[in-house]
Amino acid sequence: NAGVMQNPRHLVRRRGQEARLRCSPMKGHSHVYWYRQLPEEGLKFMVYLQKENIIDESGMPKERFSAEFPKEGPSILRIQQVVRGDSAAYFCASSREGGQPQHFGDGTRLSIL
Amino acid sequence: GQQLNQSPQSMFIQEGEDVSMNCTSSSIFNTWLWYKQDPGEGPVLLIALYKAGELTSNGRLTAQFGITRKDSFLNISASIPSDVGIYFCAGLGGTYKYIFGTGTRLKVLA
Numbered sequence: 001n002a003g004v005m006q007n008p009r010h011l012v013r014r015r016g017q018e019a020r021l022r023c024s025p026m027k028g029h030s031h032v033y034w035y036r037q038l039p040e041e042g043l044k045f046m047v048y049l050q051k052e053n054i055i056d057e058s059g060m061p062k063e064r065f066s067a068e069f070p071k072e073g074p075s076i077l078r079i080q081q082v083v084r085g086d087s088a089a090y091f092c093a094s095s096r097e098g099g100q101p102q103h104f105g106d107g108t109r110l111s112i113l
Numbered sequence: 114g115q116q117l118n119q120s121p122q123s124m125f126i127q128e129g130e131d132v133s134m135n136c137t138s139s140s141i142f143n144t145w146l147w148y149k150q151d152p153g154e155g156p157v158l159l160i161a162l163y164k165a166g167e168l169t170s171n172g173r174l175t176a177q178f179g180i181t182r183k184d185s186f187l188n189i190s191a192s193i194p195s196d197v198g199i200y201f202c203a204g205l206g207g208t209y210k211y212i213f214g215t216g217t218r219l220k221v222l223a
Contacts, residue, residue, distance in 0.1 A: 004155070006155075031209070035213075041215065041216075042201060042213045042214055042215040042216055043156070043201070043213040044213075045210060045211075045212075045213075048209060048210065055209070056209070056210065091155055091156070098208055098209035099144070099205055099208050099209045101144075101146055101158055101161045102146075102158075102211060103158060104148075104155035104156045104157070104158075105155050106153075106154050106155045107154075107155050
């Protein structure tokens with residue numbers, strides 16, 4: 001399967017814990033985007049990364065949230081000290097170049113107890 | 114900020130009927146994308162449009178890039194039960210950031 005791979009598909013955390021969401025882009029894609037989706041809503045842009053660089057993090061909260069896309073390995077979206085309001089589906093997308101159509105993974109559904 | 118309005122928000126149709134939905138913006142976009150999302154899955158790209166006035170088909174789906182570059186339309190002909198899902202439009206606002214609409218929820222009655 002050469003598509004965008006996200007894991008885990010479901011993640012349960014207690015308030016105050018850390019959540020780590022992983023995304024491996026499609027083969028040949030070096031641009032990664034993270035989105036957040038609440039039930040019955042659309043996709044909200046969080047952050048755009050290229051290998052080893054954050055290009056645009058304007059949609060990501062300044063505190064507790066961070067993202068990286070290292071030279072080797074998947075992109076990671078990290079949420080520290082999770083709160084109930086962090087519960088959502090988090091989707092990763094990738095593209096070959098910026099501005100080209102983005103292809104999505106199946107998301108990580110984060111639930112905070 | 115840029116916003117995309119999709120309409121209708123939801124629709125129930127009979128199997129075999131044609132479906133029309135649209136997406137409008139207050140801003141000009143250079144690229145329009147249409148996606149379908151099934152429950153529990155990620156959005157799947159259906160059609161990409163790159164030029165004003167462009168009309169592109171993918172099977173029973175046809176999408177158009179509006180001449181004003183502020184809107185786009187998606188039509189589904191002869192709907193079937195597996196067409197159920199949420200359809201999202203996305204417009205390219207700038208060089209890399211796509212703005213997504215709020216979705217049209219389609220339900221097909223057999």
